[in-house]
Amino acid sequence: MAYLGNPGNTIAALQKYNFNFQKKYGQNFLIDTHVLDKIIRESKIDKDDFVLEIGPGIGTMTQYLCESAGRVVAVEIDKNLIPILHETLKEYDNVEIINEDILKLDLMSLIRQNGIQKPMKVVANLPYYITTPIIMGLLEKHMPIESMTVMVQKEVAERMQAGPGIKDYGALSLAVQYYTRPQIVANVPPNCFMPRPKVGSAVIRLTRHKKPPVETKDEQLMFRLIRASFNQRRKTLANGLSNAGNLHFTKEQIQRAILELGEPAAVRGETLTLEQFARLTDILKQILDE
Ligand code: SAM
Secondary structure: OOOOHHHHHHHHHHHHHOOOOHHHHHHOEOOOHHHHHHHHHHHOOOOOEEEEEOOOOOHHHHHHHHHHHHHHEHHHHHHHHHHHHHHHOOOOOEEEEOOOOOOOHHHHHHHHHOOOOOOOOEEOOOHHHHHHHHHHHHHOOOOOOOEEEEEEHHHHHHHHOOOOOOOOOOOOHHHHHEEEEEEEEEEEOHHHHEEOOOOOEEEEEEEEOOOOOOOOHHHHHHHHHHHHHHHOOOOHHHHHHHHHOOOOOHHHHHHHHHHHHHHOOOHHHOOOOOHHHHHHHHHHHHHOOO
């Protein structure tokens, strides 16, 4: 079977099956072997690894993954792609193709059924319309994942990597950085895909922390505080938190906590580090328990 990662072979595979791209599924297939090589290198997979690929498309990257990894599970929502995948991957006996929506897949039972012991590696050229729910779903559910090497919209990759004081810094940056160490490893222009997306792309590797970099007594409360702080970016932290519907602190309690944190009363959430959010959480929790 010819490798698919170039325009000619991709077009041939699409024509053979009379495949029509479905915009609603964010289908932009990779047609650049350099980018494919780079993703495989940066994902650091070897024959001991179990890899989850989200959205294999016609199997372009899956072929590379099958060559490098021990086992590959590829989850594709579009049923029209399944017969194509069966053909393009027929030479590999270490791949399982699942026709399912990744957001609905019971990953834990899949891991159990396959008797997988080692944390898996996720490698994907993600459908951009659901990048955040996919990544946050995998992280928040504490799935046994060692790393995720994923192609996302460039802007989203920058948000994941941003720190305080940078315009892109927000709830996604803090959540991703609580669970992982993000590192953008490649920028990928639109002409590496078929059809070309309207936005630039980047490959980001998220390496899971063995232990979160900060400790808090209440992880859920911390994320509620973070979300509330960035929901109302223009407001001060005190106003943002006291207006949030799902937090039940008085304005006085919040002001006291900010003071205890050692920050000025008019501080904005976007200047706080992850560590400060963790400390603020613990201070507010203690105030509640008084
Ligand atoms: N991996 C292929 C490549 O690099 O050429 C295709 C990547 S394309 C950007 C995204 C793929 O994700 C498409 O094949 C699309 O059908 C699939 N997809 C979209 N939504 C999905 C979902 N909810 N669950 C699983 N796959 C999905």
